[in-house]
Each structure stands twice: as structure tokens, then as C-alpha cells.
Amino acid sequence: MTTIVQCPTCGAPVEWKAESTFRPFCSERCKLIDLGAWAAEEHAIAGNDLEDDLFSGDLPTRPH
Numbered sequence: 001m002t003t004i005v006q007c008p009t010c011g012a013p014v015e016w017k018a019e020s021t022f023r024p025f026c027s028e029r030c031k032l033i034d035l036g037a038w039a040a041e042e043h044a045i046a047g048n049d050l051e052d053d054l055f056s057g058d059l060p061t062r063p064h
């Protein structure tokens with residue numbers, strides 16, 4: 001029995017076997033797209049952290 005997984009990028013069915021080099025992705029393209037998405041997300045989180053730091057720096061001066 002062959003296990004079929006969904007490509008996380010495009011949702012295409014991918015056979016989970018040694019020949020599926022890019023599993024769980026259907027192709028190298030989808031793998032690269034997903035890695036790029038993660039990298040972009042990490043950058044976004046880093047940017048948010050920086051904003052949060054600036055924001056919390058303003059907190060003590062804010063009337064409570």
C-alpha cells in the first residue's frame with residue numbers, strides 16, 4: 001500500500017516513497033517555495049519582535 005501525502009505548497013497528492021525525492025512536496029519548486037515562505041515568516045517575526053521591544057519601551061511612560 002502506498003501512502004499518499006499532500007504537497008504542503010500546492011496540495012497535490014505525493015506518493016510517499018524513496019523515488020519521491022522532494023516529499024512531502026510534489027516537486028523541487030514547491031519545496032523551495034515552502035522554504036522561502038518559512039524564511040519570509042521568520043523575517044516577519046523578527047521584525048515584530050523589534051516592534052514589540054520598541055512598544056514595551058513606551059509602556060512605562062503610558063498612564064495606567
Ligand SMILES: [Zn+2]
Nearest residue numbers: 007010026030
Ligand atoms: Zn506541490
